[in-house]
Structure formats: structure tokens, C-alpha cells
Amino acid sequence: MGGNYVGNAGVFLIQTLLGLYALTFMLRFLLQLVRADFYNPFAQFLVKVTNPLVKPLRKFIPGFGGIDWATLIVVVLLMLVQYLLIGMLPGHTIPRTQGLLVLALVETLSLLVNIFLFSIIIQAVISWVNPGAYNPIIGLLHQLTDPLLNPIRRFIPPISGLDLSPMAAIIALYLVMLLFIQPLADLGQQLAYMR
Numbered sequence: 095m096g097g098n099y100v101g102n103a104g105v106f107l108i109q110t111l112l113g114l115y116a117l118t119f120m121l122r123f124l125l126q127l128v129r130a131d132f133y134n135p136f137a138q139f140l141v142k143v144t145n146p147l148v149k150p151l152r153k154f155i156p157g158f159g160g161i162d163w164a165t166l167i168v169v170v171l172l173m174l175v176q177y178l179l180i181g182m183l184p185g186h187t188i189p190r191t192q193g194l195l196v197l198a199l200v201e202t203l204s205l206l207v208n209i210f211l212f213s214i215i216i217q218a219v220i221s222w223v224n225p226g227a228y229n230p231i232i233g234l235l236h237q238l239t240d241p242l243l244n245p246i247r248r249f250i251p252p253i254s255g256l257d258l259s260p261m262a263a264i265i266a267l268y269l270v271m272l273l274f275i276q277p278l279a280d281l282g283q284q285l286a287y288m289r
Contacts, residue, residue, distance in 0.1 A: 113176070116202075134234055174195075177201075209238075213238050214242075220235075242263055
């Protein structure tokens with residue numbers, strides 16, 4: 095029974111540490127994708143934290159089509175390592191290869207959607223609590239979410255000064271999770287752990 099506690103603690107540590115590190119890479123990837131201000135102090139922090147893995151990988155995997163493939167591949171690799179490390183813990187099983195790849199892609203997609211979800215929610219709360227306030231991170235949140243919210247704003251203009259685009263975006267993102275990511279996660283689980 096004690097091994098189960100150790101295994102659970104190990105899962106928590108692995109998911110937290112690798113999840114936070116993967117988050118920094120995904121934020122860097124998204125901020126590059128939306129061409130955010132990289133002179134922003136938070137963006138500079140992301141670059142410094144992620145450069146040790148991204149720079150060497152770029153020698154083999156260059157960017158293409160405006161997408162920083164090296165950074166995105168690091169995120170997927172971190173998800174693969176996370177599943178492998180968890181599989182080595184007491185009471186856990188190392189996933190089969192084909193399922194492992196699907197699960198890593200699912201985790202990457204989930205991280206992407208969750209970043210947008212939380213960014214929109216944080217941005218909405220800040221606009222209610224302290225409208226008009228500026229902070230370097232708030233500026234990056236706007237740069238990150240505007241490409242998603244601006245097309246929605248064209249279809250749903252503000253009503254009596256109330257911007258409903260964040261609510262519409264959150265609903266759309268949850269639908270993506272339920273209709274696309276969750277079925278992929280179920281498939282990954284079947285492929286990874288079927289006997």
C-alpha cells in the first residue's frame with residue numbers, strides 16, 4: 095500500500111515539473127506564432143528558459159511556414175518523457191509505442207487549448223476587476239488571444255458595451271476538447287494499455 099503513495103507522489107511531481115516546463119515551450123511557440131512583442135520581459139524570460147533545448151534542435155529542425163517546429167517538437171518530446179517516467183513508477187505501466195505517441199499529441203493539444211482557455215478567462219477577469227490596467231503579462235495575453243477573439247468579434251459585436259467574444263471562444267474551445275481531444279485521448283488509452 096505504501097508503494098501506491100510513492101507512485102502517486104511521483105506522478106504528481108513528474109506531471110507538475112514536466113508540465114510547467116512544457117508550458118514554457120508552448121507559450122514560446124504560441125507567442126512566436128502570433129508575433130508577440132519579444133522585448134516584453136516575460137517573453138524574454140521564456141526565451142532564456144527554453145533556449146538551451148530549442149537552439150541545438152533548430153540545427154536539425156528549422157522553422158517552416160512561420161512555425162517554429164523545433165519548439166513544438168520539444169513540447170511533444172516532454173510529453174513522451176512524462177508518460178515514460180510515469181510508466182516506470184510503482185503500480186504503473188509503460189505505454190505501448192503507438193498509444194504513447196497519440197497520448198503525447200493529446201497532451202500537447204490539451205495544453206494548447208488550456209493556454210487559450212486560461213488566457214481568455216484571466217483577461218476577462220482583469221477587465222472586470224481593473225479595466226485599463228497595463229502590465230507586461232496583460233499585454234502578452236492580449237497579443238495571444240486577439241487572433242482568436244477578433245474573428246469572433248466580427249460576428250458577435252459588443253452588446254451595450256459588453257464583449258461576448260470571450261464567452262463564445264470559451265464555449266468553442268470546450269467543444270474542441272469534448273469532440274476532438276477527448277476521443278483522441280480515449281483512442282490513445284486503448285492503444286497504449288490494451289492487452
